[in-house]
Amino acid sequence: MRTVIECVPNVSEGADSARVGEIAAAVRGVPGVRVLNVSSDASHNRSVLTFVGDGDAVRGAVMALFEAALPRIDLTRHRGEHPRMGAVDVVPLIPIRGATAADCVALSRVLGEEIASRFSVPVFLYEDSASSESRRNLADVRKGEFEGLAAKMARPEWKPDFGPAGPHPTAGAVAVGARAPLIAYNINLGTSDLAIADRIARSIRHIGGGFRYVKAMGVELADRGLVQVSINMTNYRKTPLHRVFECVKSEAERYGVPIVASEIVGLTPAEALYMAAEHYLRIENFTTDLVLESKLLDEEG
Amino acid sequence: MRTVIECVPNVSEGADSARVGEIAAAVRGVPGVRVLNVSSDASHNRSVLTFVGDGDAVRGAVMALFEAALPRIDLTRHRGEHPRMGAVDVVPLIPIRGATAADCVALSRVLGEEIASRFSVPVFLYEDSASSESRRNLADVRKGEFEGLAAKMARPEWKPDFGPAGPHPTAGAVAVGARAPLIAYNINLGTSDLAIADRIARSIRHIGGGFRYVKAMGVELADRGLVQVSINMTNYRKTPLHRVFECVKSEAERYGVPIVASEIVGLTPAEALYMAAEHYLRIENFTTDLVLESKLLDEEG
Numbered sequence: 001m002r003t004v005i006e007c008v009p010n011v012s013e014g015a016d017s018a019r020v021g022e023i024a025a026a027v028r029g030v031p032g033v034r035v036l037n038v039s040s041d042a043s044h045n046r047s048v049l050t051f052v053g054d055g056d057a058v059r060g061a062v063m064a065l066f067e068a069a070l071p072r073i074d075l076t077r078h079r080g081e082h083p084r085m086g087a088v089d090v091v092p093l094i095p096i097r098g099a100t101a102a103d104c105v106a107l108s109r110v111l112g113e114e115i116a117s118r119f120s121v122p123v124f125l126y127e128d129s130a131s132s133e134s135r136r137n138l139a140d141v142r143k144g145e146f147e148g149l150a151a152k153m154a155r156p157e158w159k160p161d162f163g164p165a166g167p168h169p170t171a172g173a174v175a176v177g178a179r180a181p182l183i184a185y186n187i188n189l190g191t192s193d194l195a196i197a198d199r200i201a202r203s204i205r206h207i208g209g210g211f212r213y214v215k216a217m218g219v220e221l222a223d224r225g226l227v228q229v230s231i232n233m234t235n236y237r238k239t240p241l242h243r244v245f246e247c248v249k250s251e252a253e254r255y256g257v258p259i260v261a262s263e264i265v266g267l268t269p270a271e272a273l274y275m276a277a278e279h280y281l282r283i284e285n286f287t288t289d290l291v292l293e294s295k296l297l298d299e300e301g
Numbered sequence: 302m303r304t305v306i307e308c309v310p311n312v313s314e315g316a317d318s319a320r321v322g323e324i325a326a327a328v329r330g331v332p333g334v335r336v337l338n339v340s341s342d343a344s345h346n347r348s349v350l351t352f353v354g355d356g357d358a359v360r361g362a363v364m365a366l367f368e369a370a371l372p373r374i375d376l377t378r379h380r381g382e383h384p385r386m387g388a389v390d391v392v393p394l395i396p397i398r399g400a401t402a403a404d405c406v407a408l409s410r411v412l413g414e415e416i417a418s419r420f421s422v423p424v425f426l427y428e429d430s431a432s433s434e435s436r437r438n439l440a441d442v443r444k445g446e447f448e449g450l451a452a453k454m455a456r457p458e459w460k461p462d463f464g465p466a467g468p469h470p471t472a473g474a475v476a477v478g479a480r481a482p483l484i485a486y487n488i489n490l491g492t493s494d495l496a497i498a499d500r501i502a503r504s505i506r507h508i509g510g511g512f513r514y515v516k517a518m519g520v521e522l523a524d525r526g527l528v529q530v531s532i533n534m535t536n537y538r539k540t541p542l543h544r545v546f547e548c549v550k551s552e553a554e555r556y557g558v559p560i561v562a563s564e565i566v567g568l569t570p571a572e573a574l575y576m577a578a579e580h581y582l583r584i585e586n587f588t589t590d591l592v593l594e595s596k597l598l599d600e601e602g
Contacts (some may be wrong), residue, residue, distance in 0.1 A: 284562035
């Protein structure tokens with residue numbers, strides 16, 4: 001598998017597992033696609049599919065996803081804790097191997113056009129694909145949710161990038177965009193003092209003056225008597241794990257607190273771990289060509 | 302590709318690239334086998350093939366290798382700097398994914414039997430497959446080389462594990478065995494004083510009281526004005542890269558010398574780098590299931 005693009009669509013159904021299963025089966029049936037994970041949350045009433053393939057396979061899978069999701073999800077009757085504006089709410093495209101961010105931006109435009117013309121669902125491009133800065137952040141695009149969408153789209157600044165000028169009656173609208181792989185990374189501190197985790201989280205996150213691609217907050221792990229700096233690494237290539245780890249370590253030392261452990265939640269690209277090994281071992285000639293398993297993936301058809 | 306066994310046979314031909322190409326093509330033609338590398342050394346008059354596959358594929362490939370190599374290599378006329386006892390000199394089997402050392406030991410016995418019966422070449426099991434401690438070390442098995450093999454095999458303690466009691470007239474004998482993946486790993490020191498690299502190499506290598514799975518020597522990098530601790534890591538699971546790196550760093554500090562860089566020569570299993578990332582980042586929940594690319598390989602048929 002030379003080219004690997006990861007697609008992590010979120011659909012607004014998380015309670016009816018039969019329906020989720022039918023939607024996932026439609027994606028699984030597309031040649032060249034591998035579904036790595038399907039995870040549903042009933043209180044959010046939302047499911048996240050993780051699948052990979054090359055550009056063509058991902059295109060086919062996103063169309064199959066819409067074809068299966070639209071007749072099964074009616075947002076006029078949808079309740080759930082998580083904000084949403086569409087039956088297929090968001091379609092993130094992530095370059096993993098043999099594809100660049102630019103390739104995924106181009107793919108998002110192809111998808112946008114096809115979603116609009118085949119399903120009459122308006123499409124907003126977001127993140128790296130955004131047509132303006134005000135559309136980069138998914139939370140801004142989704143603000144007002146399905147219920148507020150008709151009024152929002154009536155304003156000229158919220159004309160969609162593709163498709164009809166108003167929302168689809170039952171499926172709302174969808175955000176499609178390229179983004180860097182996200183790593184959920186937690187660092188546990190040897191103290192029960194939540195204020196310390198909070199203060200460190202503020203010091204490393206972008207909004208507080210910290211690293212550009214870090215979101216962070218303090219969390220209490222009451223059962224372990226520890227606190228945690230809970231981190232979203234939104235671009236590990238530009239803000240790598242080891243740099244954040246060393247910064248947290250140094251900030252914690254200032255309070256006499258050790259790092260007990262760290263934790264990766266969900267999946268990480270291998271490259272994020274290779275970068276840490278390269279840094280600490282000072283490997284001067286590192287490329288993924290040195291890694292046997294990477295060559296195995298290269299050899300795939 | 303669920304099960305991945307690496308096989309790194311050495312054949313006694315490194316000058317005639319047409320012959321080497323024919324031998325490699327025979328291996329490449331076996332279904333389920335992927336040849337990752339072919340590297341020839343003319344002064345050694347020896348080539349190293351690196352290929353991977355599951356047990357059955359590797360078995361087929363080793364047979365194809367013998368079939369192609371035996372008519373093309375005549376050890377009675379072979380000259381080269383590297384010690385050798387066979388046309389196919391050594392067949393190491395290395396578990397990479399979904400296979401254990403015990404699986405590779407079992408495979409080495411299957412291969413030994415089949416090589417002996419199909420090609421009348423005597424087989425010595427070595428390393429993890431060795432039938433006695435005195436046969437574990439390849440250098441001991443090969444001592445005396447092709448020219449001394451008839452006399453050596455006449456002694457009862459050098460009866461082969463499989464096959465005829467004396468050498469094959471043109472192909473000698475072969476060593477077959479399971480071993481852990483070997484990583485060639487060099488650490489460059491910020492000094493031109495070779496004595497320091499030598500002293501550190503002695504302190505970390507097994508023979509000098511150092512780590513069990515480390516072989517090391519000092520090397521001069523004259524063009525860079527540096528010296529290098531050149532290391533063979535013979536079992537990175539039991540003696541990991543980061544432990545050796547930190548030990549070299551600490552020994553070098555005692556002389557006021559920094560580590561400038563390290564270098565991986567050839568291929569490394571991804572796991573060796575994951576172990577370094579896990580150590581330095583203190584990742585408490587690490588398994589390869591967290592790595593996206595590892596899941597891609599798991600999904601292969």
